[in-house]
Amino acid sequence: KQEVTQIPAALSVPEGENLVLNCSFTDSAIYNLQWFRQDPGKGLTSLLLIQSSQREQTSGRLNASLDKSSGRSTLYIAASQPGDSATYLCAVKVVFGKGTKLTVNP
């Protein structure tokens, strides 16, 4: 049974800081891993989709890596901004982690 864990559960940083969010999964037989952003009370916005054959994907200030063998993915956010404040979720197949709640302070 696939389990997805995200650490930390919450993170508060000053504006401009670079940060890393972590996602681990137990079953490495995956097609891909997807990172999402969720604002309070809203739906999920897809940030990055990494195929199982890829090591990383980049979009603007975001970079996601995938290490299938160790069951880990990281989401790197460069030069964080207050508008980045949200909950970040990773998903493998149909299993989600509980998310990391990020607060970026001006």
Place this chain on the structure above:
Amino acid sequence: ETGVTQSPTHLIKTRGQQVTLRCSSQSGHNTVSWYQQALGQGPQFIFQYYREEENGRGNFPPRFSGLQFPNYSSELNVNALELDDSALYLCASSRGGQLGGSFGYTFGSGTRLTVV
């Protein structure tokens, strides 16, 4: 390209009643999945529909049921509502029919269901 749309956005029901939530998939997508998200939790997979058939189901009782229509839109029906069914219900569309397939998921904005 239209995204995933869900209706209604908010709903209040009484315990024991039945509810139907609706979802229109993104253009070009033929697979629809439904999720339940309680406050402070990650989304929990309810089921997925592909070619009008359920092809995957999470740990939810039979009173959670669904339909997919020829235009790939979908409904989630919940019978005999319980207080614990209060949650944000999310619909996601994708292509290909595989659970967690190669193309990733596009989510709607959700329906907030409150059971009183």
